[in-house]
Amino acid sequence: xxxxxxxxxxxxxxxxxxxxxxxxxxxxxxxxxxxxxxxxxxxxxxxxxxxxxxxxxxxxxxxxxxxxxxxxxxxxxxxxxxxxxxxxxxxxxxxxxxxxxxxxxxxxxxxxxxxxxxxxxxxxxxxxxxxxxxxxxxxxxxxxxxxxxxxxxxxxxxxxxxxxxxxxxxxxxxxxxxxxxxxxxxxxxxxxxxxxxxxxxxxxxxxxxxxxxxxxxxxxxxxxxxxxxxxxxxxxxxxxxxxxxxxxxxxxxxxxxxxxxxxxxxxxxxxxxxxxxxxxxxxxxxxxxxxxxxxxxxxxxxxxxxxxxxxxxxxxxxxx
Amino acid sequence: xxxxxxxxxxxxxxxxxxxxxxxxxxxxxxxxxxxxxxxxxxxxxxxxxxxxxxxxxxxxxxxxxxxxxxxxxxxxxxxxxxxxxxxxxxxxxxxxxxxxxxxxxxxxxxxxxxxxxxxxxxxxxxxxxxxxxxxxxxxxxxxxxxxxxxxxxxxxxxxxxxxxxxxxxxxxxxxxxxxxxxxxxxxxxxxxxxxxxxxxxxxxxxxxxxxxxxxxxxxxxxxxxxxxxxxxxxxxxxxxxxxxxxxxxxxxxxxxxxxxxxxxxxxxxxxxxxxxxxxxxxxxxxxxxxxxxxxxxxxxxxxxxxxxxxxxxxxxxxxxxxxxxxxxxxxxxxxxxxxxxxxxxxxxxxxxxxxxxxxxxxxxxxxxxxxx
Numbered sequence: 113x114x115x116x117x118x119x120x121x122x123x124x125x126x127x128x129x130x131x132x133x134x135x136x137x138x139x140x141x142x143x144x145x146x147x148x149x150x151x152x153x154x155x156x157x158x159x160x161x162x163x164x165x166x167x168x169x170x171x172x173x174x175x176x177x178x179x180x181x182x183x184x185x186x187x188x189x190x191x192x193x194x195x196x197x198x199x200x201x202x203x204x205x206x207x208x209x210x211x212x213x214x215x216x217x218x219x220x221x222x223x224x225x226x227x228x229x230x231x232x233x234x235x236x237x238x239x240x241x242x243x244x245x246x247x248x249x250x251x252x253x254x255x256x257x258x259x260x261x262x263x264x265x266x267x268x269x270x271x272x273x274x275x276x277x278x279x280x281x282x283x284x285x286x287x288x289x290x291x292x293x294x295x296x297x298x299x300x301x302x303x304x305x306x307x308x309x310x311x312x313x314x315x316x317x318x319x320x321x322x323x324x325x326x327x328x329x330x331x332x333x334x335x336x337x338x339x340x341x342x343x344x345x346x347x348x349x350x351x352x353x354x355x356x357x358x359x360x361x362x363x364x365x366x367x368x369x370x371x372x373x374x375x376x377x378x379x380x381x382x383x384x385x386x387x388x389x390x391x392x393x394x395x396x397x398x399x400x401x402x403x404x405x406x407x408x409x410x411x412x413x414x415x416x417x418x419x420x421x422x423x424x425x426x427x428x429x430x431x432x
Numbered sequence: 433x434x435x436x437x438x439x440x441x442x443x444x445x446x447x448x449x450x451x452x453x454x455x456x457x458x459x460x461x462x463x464x465x466x467x468x469x470x471x472x473x474x475x476x477x478x479x480x481x482x483x484x485x486x487x488x489x490x491x492x493x494x495x496x497x498x499x500x501x502x503x504x505x506x507x508x509x510x511x512x513x514x515x516x517x518x519x520x521x522x523x524x525x526x527x528x529x530x531x532x533x534x535x536x537x538x539x540x541x542x543x544x545x546x547x548x549x550x551x552x553x554x555x556x557x558x559x560x561x562x563x564x565x566x567x568x569x570x571x572x573x574x575x576x577x578x579x580x581x582x583x584x585x586x587x588x589x590x591x592x593x594x595x596x597x598x599x600x601x602x603x604x605x606x607x608x609x610x611x612x613x614x615x616x617x618x619x620x621x622x623x624x625x626x627x628x629x630x631x632x633x634x635x636x637x638x639x640x641x642x643x644x645x646x647x648x649x650x651x652x653x654x655x656x657x658x659x660x661x662x663x664x665x666x667x668x669x670x671x672x673x674x675x676x677x678x679x680x681x682x683x684x685x686x687x688x689x690x691x692x693x694x695x696x697x698x699x700x701x702x703x704x705x706x707x708x709x710x711x712x713x714x715x716x717x718x719x720x721x722x723x724x725x726x727x728x729x730x731x732x733x734x735x736x737x738x739x740x741x742x743x744x745x746x747x748x749x750x751x752x753x754x755x756x757x758x759x760x761x762x763x764x765x766x767x768x769x770x771x772x773x774x775x776x777x778x779x780x781x782x783x784x785x786x787x788x789x790x791x792x793x794x795x796x797x798x799x800x801x802x803x804x
Contacts, residue, residue: 148575148579191778192773192778193777196777198777198778198779199513199776199777200777201575202776203773203776203777203778205769205772206769206770206773207769207773209719209765209766209769210766210769210773212765212766212769213762213763213764213765213767213768213769214461214766216760216762216765217461217465217758217759217762217763217766218464218465220758220762221466221758227760227762350580350583353576353579354580357576395591397587397590400583400587401583401584401587401588404580404581404583404587405584407576407580408562408563408566408577408584411566411572411577412566412572413570
């Protein structure tokens with residue numbers, strides 16, 4: 113039981129940054145803007161969050177700085193792919209490299225610790241929150257244990273991430289903003305004919321994407337860890353992208369996909385080099401590659417069909 | 433509606449403006465760090481071209497980037513974006529190493545080298561094959577599948593190098609060193625008559641192979657029927673389909689050539705420099721290929737100078753980091769990002785302004801076309 117709870121706890125911790133980035137991509141791609149720059153935006157968010165938290169001593173200012181940096185990169189992506197009608201994939205690649213280069217350079221020049229930020233104290237980061245009665249209930253078998261050790265004890269951003277799942281569902285499918293967002297991703301010409309600005313709708317989606325990526329990055333550097341280390345996202349942006357495809361661009365499925373990939377990473381951490389019954393020693397690399405392999409298999413159409421938003425990746429040109 | 437600009441603006445001035453903007457922003461970052469951009473640029477150029485040793489390294493890196501740039505450009509012509517050059521090069525290295533490890537004590541280098549070329553090309557092409565088929569037959573987005581294949585390649589290589597191919601645990605994840613039969617010649621014989629001493633730089637005959645491949649790719653794309661079909665598919669898939677061009681075959685073959693070119697990149701570091709297969713030998717060269725192809729406008733004549741520019745950035749950047757410790761080699765990653773942004777995603781940003789300027793200044797002696 114304890115092992116199971118430990119693994120599930122680790123699963124949740126690995127899944128949270130994925131979930132935030134995945135939902136970020138969901139907004140952008142549902143509006144017709146492909147975004148392979150999730151990784152770069154997360155990285156910028158993580159670095160600037162930790163840098164600002166280290167300098168100001170305040171976690172909230174850190175979070176804001178992380179969000180602001182990520183939104184800046186998101187706006188560059190928007191400017192390139194919405195206003196300039198450039199290639200969205202190329203722009204995303206550019207965002208990833210620019211962010212990786214910039215964070216490493218500034219990190220070295222500001223803090224001179226090889227790209228790290230200074231170690232953050234408890235005031236400068238989002239610490240675990242004890243949910244009410246967690247202490248009292250921890251003695252109750254199973255339910256109390258799950259409540260005290262799995263559900264309680266995460267930080268604010270973690271609860272926010274899971275709250276974003278129903279919120280995103282509601283925003284996308286129950287509000288006018290969501291309807292327009294989905295419409296510009298499927299048939300921008302029709303939206304334009306209805307007198308709604310395609311450009312503005314897509315920009316808003318891209319900005320929301322930036323905000324969520326910034327929070328995802330901040331979760332890594334001032335939530336989970338106490339400080340930023342160079343290239344700390346380590347490909348999570350791409351796993352989030354894989355999860356988004358796996359979820360077929362839907363919010364609730366996105367959560368399950370992120371939990372699945374989080375679970376894989378938990379298994380990888382927990383069972384490294386441990387002899388398992390029947391399987392023998394699990395090659396770590398296989399487990400690491402599994403999210404990518406699963407995504408390719410899904411894309412190949414062997415487990416259902418992943419159909420992206422119809423106007424995704426196509427710049428909108430108003431008819432003249 | 434659109435008035436045509438002369439070629440020197442389209443292929444000369446506009447790319448140059450984009451490049452200059454990218455470097456100006458990089459200069460701003462240098463300023464932000466508190467160093468002098470002009471001095472940094474001077475140190476960089478001196479490091480890259482100021483000595484035979486520096487030049488040797490610049491061209492050594494350029495060799496790698498010619499291969500990966502050609503790989504990306506090849507796919508671009510068919511309208512495909514191959515982000516998987518990194519993974520294909522990584523697996524290509526496996527092909528090189530397997531050939532070298534099995535024949536290096538039997539054959540002389542001039543027999544090993546052609547075999548290694550085949551090994552690199554074959555393994556690289558094979559790694560591009562699955563994403564290509566999935567794109568051609570099942571419509572799976574090639575950008576996503578090639579990204580996934582980069583990560584899978586990395587996992588495969590870590591597994592092999594830390595397991596079956598590892599020589600000893602103390603030396604870490606790498607193969608044994610190659611014997612004399614897999615040592616390829618350096619290019620001193622070519623440069624010393626010019627009075628250039630390459631010193632200990634690893635510039636080797638792979639450089640010549642890269643130039644040959646650039647010529648062959650030019651021939652293939654612009655002088656053969658197959659190349660014509662590739663370009664037709666890339667420019668207008670619908671027209672290509674109506675013209676009876678076999679789409680599936682073109683996509684698969686183009687991607688395999690692209691993968692083969694990326695794979696051949698591995699010859700340079702694995703055989704030409706390190707003489708063994710080790711982790712991360714690609715050092716992101718597959719991604720530099722994207723910037724090189726965009727900057728070189730997917731034409732071999734543009735790719736070679738673009739590759740040399742990035743070679744100079746790599747070599748000069750390493751020297752620069754000695755003098756200005758705050759400007760680490762991450763600067764190159766930033767410049768790479770900026771070049772991809774301005775030469776790629778925002779390539780048309782300055783076009784309206786330049787067009788307006790050009791026509792308002794009366795440079796067009798010919799009558800402008802009527803608006804349709």
